[in-house]
Amino acid sequence: MPTIRPxxxxxxGNEPHQQRDLAEAFGTEAERxxxxxxxxxxxxxxxxxxxxxxxxxxxxxCGTGIASRQFQAAGCRVLGVDADARMAGLARRYGLEAEVAxxxxxxxxxxxxxxxxxxxxxxxxxxxxGAARAATVLRPGGRLAVFWNVDQPPPELAxxxxxxxxxxxxxxxxxxxxxxxxxxxxxxxxxRAADGMRAAGAFGEPEEWRxxxxxxxxxxxxxxxxxxxxxxxxxxxxxxxxxxxxxxxxIDAVGGDFTMRYTAVVVTAARTGxx
Numbered sequence: 001m002p003t004i005r006p007x008x009x010x011x012x013g014n015e016p017h018q019q020r021d022l023a024e025a026f027g028t029e030a031e032r033x034x035x036x037x038x039x040x041x042x043x044x045x046x047x048x049x050x051x052x053x054x055x056x057x058x059x060x061x062c063g064t065g066i067a068s069r070q071f072q073a074a075g076c077r078v079l080g081v082d083a084d085a086r087m088a089g090l091a092r093r094y095g096l097e098a099e100v101a102x103x104x105x106x107x108x109x110x111x112x113x114x115x116x117x118x119x120x121x122x123x124x125x126x127x128x129x130g131a132a133r134a135a136t137v138l139r140p141g142g143r144l145a146v147f148w149n150v151d152q153p154p155p156e157l158a159x160x161x162x163x164x165x166x167x168x169x170x171x172x173x174x175x176x177x178x179x180x181x182x183x184x185x186x187x188x189x190x191x192r193a194a195d196g197m198r199a200a201g202a203f204g205e206p207e208e209w210r211x212x213x214x215x216x217x218x219x220x221x222x223x224x225x226x227x228x229x230x231x232x233x234x235x236x237x238x239x240x241x242x243x244x245x246x247x248x249x250x251i252d253a254v255g256g257d258f259t260m261r262y263t264a265v266v267v268t269a270a271r272t273g274x275x
Contacts, residue, residue: 029228030090034064036225038149040119042070044211044264049074051268053141054114060103060130061121065091071117072096079113081106083124104129108137115143122146122267123189127196135202138271144203145268146193150183152261157254164246168239174231183210183263193267203269211264219251222258 045067049057055076059068062080064087071078080098082088088098099106103125116134118125134144153161158178165175177185194206217225223244226232235243251258 028086028233030064030084030086032224033087033228034066034090036221036228037066037120038151038215038225038262040067040070040147040149041211041213041264042074044147044209044266045070045074047209048115048117048143048145048147048266048268049076051145051270052115052143053139056113057115057117058113058137060116060118060134061124062091062096062098063087063119063121065094065096065098067117067119068096068098069094076115079111104133106133112137112139113142114139115145117144118146120148122148122193127192128199129196131193131196131200131203135200135271140271140274142271143268144197144271145266147264147266148186148189150181150186150263150265152181152183152263153178154254154258157250157258160250160253161247164243164250168243168246172231174229183265186265190265190267194269197267197269202271202273204272206267206269209266209268211266212261213264214259214261216257216259217251218257219248222251222260223248 049055049071057068057071057076057078059065059071059078059080062068062078062082063084065080068078068080068091078096080088080091080096081101081103082091082098083100083102085100088100091098101107116138118130122130131144138144152158158181162175162178165172165178169175190208194208197203197206226244226247227240232240232243
């Protein structure tokens with residue numbers, strides 16, 4: 001999940017899209033990422049696909065193809081683009097067409113699309129430059145839709161997670177997100193995405209869609225996913241072990257499993273104009 005600065009904070013020059021090394025680190029855990037990361041609710045995928053004027057979809061930051069495969073299952077033709085060759089390589093092993101490039105630098109070679117989507121990745125793209133780039137490859141009426149799964153553990157578990165992160169990673173902003181859980185914690189992230197769409201001058205007014213769903217995790221399932229989160233992959237081994245032990249103990253204390261509530265939050269706008 002992305003680390004988000006608090007609402008109202010001024011830009012620090014350390015926004016996620018400026019941390020290219022972190023954005024391109026996920027490939028070290030590509031297979032674990034694909035195995036453990038949550039999928040997206042079918043209702044969300046179908047609504048985005050249904051709001052596009054046709055079936056051609058560009059998946060920005062496609063990673064291993066988690067969202068791409070879901071859009072394919074909904075009847076779409078999908079091209080993926082990802083900055084990490086290891087992630088794109090795994091996507092290809094699943095039969096997806098995936099090209100390697102940062103979206104801002106990617107060459108569409110004259111191709112256009114009915115939808116540009118980005119699942120759990122738009123924070124790695126400059127929101128204004130990314131929206132302007134999307135506008136150049138979208139057909140009139142085409143839709144830009146960026147979305148995130150926002151996780152919301154039970155309150156007592158969120159508090160326990162916060163305590164573990166404060167102890168193990170006291171200077172990391174990752175711990176703060178367990179203090180304010182829920183879709184509204186992503187308000188600043190969504191606002192930046194919407195502002196980028198407005199700044200492009202090629203879209204109608206952005207909308208926000210929300211889709212609630214849930215999944216039950218065992219202790220081992222959550223710990224398996226944990227190290228695929230941004231900021232965790234490059235942790236020193238000893239820090240990883242301490243973090244895993246603490247989070248594991250917190251889950252054991254609530255019975256060894258828990259139900260995570262998710263809200264899939266979508267920021268979307270349609271391409272205006274006739275050309």
